[in-house]
Amino acid sequence: MKKKYFFGAIMLSVMVFLTGCSSREGPEKTTETFIRAVCAESLDEAKTMATGNVLYNLSSSEKQSVKAKAALLNKLEVKTKAVSSSWAEVLAMVKLSYPGGDTDLAWYKINLVLKDGTWMIYDMKQTEPQPEGKGGKANDEDVAAAKETYVEYLKALSNNNWRQAAAKYLAGPARKTHELSADTLGKAPVLQDIGDVTISPLWQKDEILACLLEYSVQERDVKEVVLFARLSDGQWKIAKVNAS
Numbered sequence: 001m002k003k004k005y006f007f008g009a010i011m012l013s014v015m016v017f018l019t020g021c022s023s024r025e026g027p028e029k030t031t032e033t034f035i036r037a038v039c040a041e042s043l044d045e046a047k048t049m050a051t052g053n054v055l056y057n058l059s060s061s062e063k064q065s066v067k068a069k070a071a072l073l074n075k076l077e078v079k080t081k082a083v084s085s086s087w088a089e090v091l092a093m094v095k096l097s098y099p100g101g102d103t104d105l106a107w108y109k110i111n112l113v114l115k116d117g118t119w120m121i122y123d124m125k126q127t128e129p130q131p132e133g134k135g136g137k138a139n140d141e142d143v144a145a146a147k148e149t150y151v152e153y154l155k156a157l158s159n160n161n162w163r164q165a166a167a168k169y170l171a172g173p174a175r176k177t178h179e180l181s182a183d184t185l186g187k188a189p190v191l192q193d194i195g196d197v198t199i200s201p202l203w204q205k206d207e208i209l210a211c212l213l214e215y216s217v218q219e220r221d222v223k224e225v226v227l228f229a230r231l232s233d234g235q236w237k238i239a240k241v242n243a244s
Contacts, residue, residue: 027088027112028078030119035094039073071096074103074232086114091130095232103231105171105239128173129227129239131208138201138209146209146228146236147199153238154215157191171229171237193218209236212244 037046043062047055075095082089090110097103107130111123149169156165166178195216203210207230214223227240 027083027090027110027119028080030112030121031078031090031092031110032076034121035076035078035092036073039071039094039096041071071098081109088112088119091127093130097232101233102167103171103233103235103237104175105229105231105237107172126173126176129208129229131203131205131210131227133205135203135205135210138204138211142204142209142230142236143199143201143211146211146226147197147213149228149236149238150199150213150226151197154191154194154197158194169238171231172239174238174240191217195219208239 034046034050047059073094074097075093077093079091080088081091088111090112092108092110093105094108095103095105107127109123109125109127110121112119112121114120153165153169156162156169162178166175170178193216197213197215200212200214201209202212202225209228209230211226211228212223213226214221216222223244225242225244226238228236229239230236
């Protein structure tokens with residue numbers, strides 16, 4: 001896929017620096033301001049808050065992706081994980097939609113230092129989903145919808161529709177991993193002779209659902225713990241998969 005969006009290109013950079021936000025706003029507000037500016041494709045505004053590698057990445061993305069359209073920020077959650085008078089670690093969850101109806105989400109860990117009265121982001125990395133706390137009883141309709149997503153994902157792989165599988169059924173780190181495997185996918189069906197899929201809910205809270213999926217591939221038993229996330233359009237997508 002040659003087409004790139006500003007948000008994805010910038011947010012996946014290894015080193016991120018942020019300037020221009022008053023310390024009165026705190027590290028959470030600094031993080032929110034930058035993410036909203038990037039999603040809105042307000043590059044001039046984003047540049048005023050950037051230095052170092054992030055400024056370079058903003059400038060490079062602007063030159064290489066002139067025709068790219070902005071991502072619509074559907075939901076943004078920012079929470080301070082640790083903080084002192086001069087340092088903070090913040091977690092952010094971002095839900096996005098793109099032209100054409102594509103949706104995605106991502107989790108980030110952001111580290112900030114207070115420098116000359118300004119909170120500055122010096123490191124920002126995409127992370128795994130961050131489920132927290134005691135979950136309640138899983139909703140039967142949500143579990144059924146999650147199972148349908150996974151079954152359709154397996155069908156897409158068995159039919160060699162790996163591009164469709166990524167955009168339609170995956171989100172966050174699972175989608176990223178899938179797309180990074182593009183060189184090996186598409187040469188032959190990834191999965192064949194898939195047996196019936198059973199699903200057992202393990203944990204649910206808010207818009208994150210953990211389930212145990214069991215099925216067979218060419219008579220080989222497979223067990224996977226899958227984290228599903230509900231996207232802004234209401235669809236449950238696969239965010240993380242681990243063999244169990």
